[in-house]
Amino acid sequence: MASARKPPKPLNLPSPLVLPDPAGAxxxxxxxxxxxxxxxxxxxxxxxxxxxxxxxxxxxxxxxxxxxxxxxxxxxxxxxxxxxxxxxxxxxxxxxxxxxxxxxxxxxxxxxxxxxxxxxxxxxxxxxxxxxxxxxxxxxxxxxxxxxxxxxxxxxxxxxxxxxxxxxxxxxxxxQLQGARNVAIGMAGMHAVRLIIEDIVAPYITKSDANSIVLTNSAGRTVTIRIGADPDVRIEEKVGRNVKRTLSIEVKAGEDNSNIYNRLGEAEKSHNKAKKKGFTEFWTIVNTSNIDLVKARVQTPTTNEFFLLRLLKDKSTPEYADFRQRIEALCGIPTT
Structure with a gap:
């Protein structure tokens, strides 16, 4: 006689059933x-x-x-x-x-x-x-x-x-999303920052390509904004035969608050390299919902200014107005 089959073990699903947050998608x-x-x-x-x-x-x-x-x-x-x-x-x-x-x-x-x-x-x-x-x-x-x-x-x-x-x-x-996720997000963040800066300096642009924006400022000097090199964004002004390196920007575009301070440590390393090359201003742009500036400054003491990317995307915010005026001043174009 064939042995009786055991009834299947019942599933004990939690109620309500909650799936992981689709943050990656x-x-x-x-x-x-x-x-x-x-x-x-x-x-x-x-x-x-x-x-x-x-x-x-x-x-x-x-x-x-x-x-x-x-x-x-x-x-x-x-x-x-x-x-x-x-x-x-x-x-x-x-x-x-x-x-x-x-x-x-x-x-x-x-x-x-x-x-x-x-x-x-x-x-x-x-x-x-x-x-x-x-x-x-x-x-x-x-x-x-x-x-x-x-x-x-x-x-x-x-x-x-x-x-x-x-x-x-x-x-x-x-x-390859899991492996490339941070790289892709970082590149998208840099692209967003580029669009913001490009819009600010648009009337003065003489040349633009995938990696740089070139403009002529109010003093008639050439200012080059380079995108994607180390640092993520850099502003340089040609003064006579010399190049004056003014601004280094690091962009940390991930929205995950849990490891933002580790990423700020990476920004600090880049700013230190830029400092040795002669840059004088150091900004860090983050994309988290909030940030503890006291902790942030411990991780990147070289950073002069912190900005939230989501606020820079909104032209009505005081943060955008401050960012715009600072970019205009460093590029040597009229402030608005």
């Missing part, structure tokens, strides 16, 4: 627009607009096989949406992330795990190319083009659309 969703402007298709298209198309087309013809260019033209797409060339990376180093995500490579896989490409992670993190890396950009592009050819063949050229490529990038970005 919320932050990623809120940051997605900024990420698109930094290294997804919008960033690529914006960079292409700044280039001489004759130069871009010449490099595409040099690096990408002719039949691949014809394939892309046959589906109504420009080749650079799949194939990178040096002039694109030179104009916007963060675009290396565009092609990395498209090819399905996590940052860990491409840059770490004893990869020889480790030094190139700074391109997408800081948006700058170290001089010793610049000669190798054509090699990186050629390697990515070879991988992109395999991607096109694997998918089939008739399936290639901008929407599909965007989906592929988001799949890669989502799969």
């Amino acid at each position: 919320i932050e990623f969703g809120a940051s997605l627009d900024a990420l698109r402007q930094l290294f997804l298709v919008q960033a690529l298209l914006a960079t292409v607009k700044t280039l001489d198309l004759n130069v871009l087309n010449a490099e595409l013809a040099q690096y990408v096989p002719a039949h691949r260019l014809q394939e892309m033209a046959g589906v109504g797409l420009r080749a650079e949406i799949v194939y990178p060339v040096p002039c694109l990376i030179e104009a916007n180093p963060r675009l290396i992330a565009y092609y990395r995500l498209l090819l399905g490579y996590s940052a860990k896989r491409l840059y770490r795990m004893n990869s020889p490409l480790g030094p190139f992670e700074t391109l997408e993190k800081k948006g700058v190319i170290n001089p010793r890396l610049r000669p190798h950009i054509p090699t990186i592009c050629s390697a990515m083009i070879a991988s992109a050819e395999k991607l096109v063949d694997g998918l089939g050229i008739q399936r290639i659309t901008r929407e599909l490529l965007d989906d592929l990038q988001l799949l890669t970005l989502g799969s």
Whole structure:
């Protein structure tokens, strides 16, 4: 006789059942627009607009096989949406992330795990190319083009659309979200700060690209606002043959209050480096709901001023007005 089956053990679910807070999805969703402007298709298209198309087309013809260019033209797409060339990376180093995500490579896989490409992670993190890396950009592009050819063949050229490529990038970005979350949030925060500053100095801008804003101030001197290098934001003024380094800004864009003071310690290290380079003003922008300034100053005593990013985004706040007047004064443009 078959033994009787034991009844299943009842589940003792708590009532009410409360799932973990979807903080990661919320932050990623809120940051997605900024990420698109930094290294997804919008960033690529914006960079292409700044280039001489004759130069871009010449490099595409040099690096990408002719039949691949014809394939892309046959589906109504420009080749650079799949194939990178040096002039694109030179104009916007963060675009290396565009092609990395498209090819399905996590940052860990491409840059770490004893990869020889480790030094190139700074391109997408800081948006700058170290001089010793610049000669190798054509090699990186050629390697990515070879991988992109395999991607096109694997998918089939008739399936290639901008929407599909965007989906592929988001799949890669989502799969590495936990590892890349802080980096993505930080980049989105820097982008938000850039937009705030760019709006303040807009009437005086003479040149703007992915990594810098150049303006002429009331004294006729050139002021350069660099974004993404160490420190996160820096303001420099050219005085005669010399460069006067005035402002170092560190942006800590995470909304988690629990480790904000550890992140302020990281800001302090960056400010100390900037101080040795001759900077005289040091600001730290945070994105938490609140901050204990007494504790904050223990972690980063070099910081002169603290600002909350959420308040800087609101032009009606006294914090925004203070920030604007300080930026105007340091840039040497009329205050409003």
